[in-house]
Amino acid sequence: MTGSFSRPGADPFTERTPRVVAARKLTRRAERDKTGRFLAEGANAVEAALADGTVYELFVTSRAAAQHAKLVDAARAAGVGVSPITDRAAEGLSETVTPQGIVAVCALLDRPLEEAVTPAARLVVVLVDVADPGNAGTVIRVADAAGADAVVLAGDTVDPHNGKCVRAAAGSLFHLPIARVRDVPAALAVCSAAGLRTFAAHGYADAELDRVDLAVPTAWVFGNEAHGLPAEVLDRTDLAVRIPMYGRAESLNLATAAAVCVYTSALAARR
Secondary structure: OOHHHOOOOOOOEOOOOHHHHHHHHHHOHHHHHHHOEEEEEOHHHHHHHHHHOOEEEEEEOHHHHHHOHHHHHHHHHOOOEEEEEOHHHHHHHOOOOOOOOEEEEEEOOEEOHHHHOOOOOOEEEEEEOOOOHHHHHHHHHHHHHOOOOEEEEEOOOOOOOOHHHHHHHOOHHHOOOEEEEOOHHHHHHHHHHOOOEEEEEOOOOOEEHHHOOOOOOEEEEEOEOOOEOOHHHHOOOOEEEEOOOOOOOOOOOHHHHHHHHHHHHHHHHHO
């Protein structure tokens, strides 16, 4: 680790230091929307942020700085201010029981819908009214792994910059375009206009996943964990599709269902 981490003659920032207090407010959605910034905690997220995002400041404890010296050096090399903090300050910036001690202040990542979903897209994931940030983050990670071109968070879907969502995405939030839009019909219309066939994941659909042609440009649409997709959304998609259950389980949770559907499309497109 380079000597540039320490600020000569200065103690680490505490939980009462104004910059730490300001950063802690970013755990609230209203403050994130107001400032256009969010927190990315942990080595995976910070590494992805430095490579693919805009980082304004890196907070790091002495222990984390020693563990992640290359990240601290990378931040310095990129002109990012590195601010040492106490363990108590790290706890205030973290939304976990065991803080990792390394937190980046980043620019919000969402893009305009038409910029995220373009005619060049082959695979897009649309989340409608998804409430759990862990599920949303996991689906973003799945979409990234499957080579999806974008993820759209529509309706009342959770903020992707939520701390739990950022952690569940494990850096993938920075790897592909993310769009947020309240208007679900508008999101589906943009997907259709881009040449994507819209498939709705629906447990009671007639069409089964293994009997559908998925080698076409596709937008997969997933609904709320408890209620699924409302009828008006199902009516606006091209086809409702269900995952066949070969065992005794009645259903799959959202993240697992998304992984099955999105990867089935990715594999079909590459055959």
